[in-house]
Amino acid sequence: MFSKFLQNTLGDLINSKDGTISLTRLAAVTAHFNAAWAFIYITVEKGFIGELWMIYLGAAIFHAGYDKTLMVTKGAKQNPPQ
Secondary structure: OHHHHHHHHHHHHOEOOOOOEOHHHHHHHHHHHHHHHHHHHHHHHHOOOHHHHHHHHHHHHHHHHHHHHHHHHHHHHHOOOO
């Protein structure tokens, strides 16, 4: 029941290639969502802190790069060119 709600709501963010929910993607989306709201809350409460946002953006960019690299390397190993 809840998994259908997640699939309908989040769609491509958490679905794997075979259409099932990817728990790894769900964990990443949840972590990014929570981090973004935490940084927004801190900004509203204490004002803009540039260094804090640089840390957040650095972590987000690193994680996106890591995910893409992992996807390319694992995808190449699982589906060799024919």
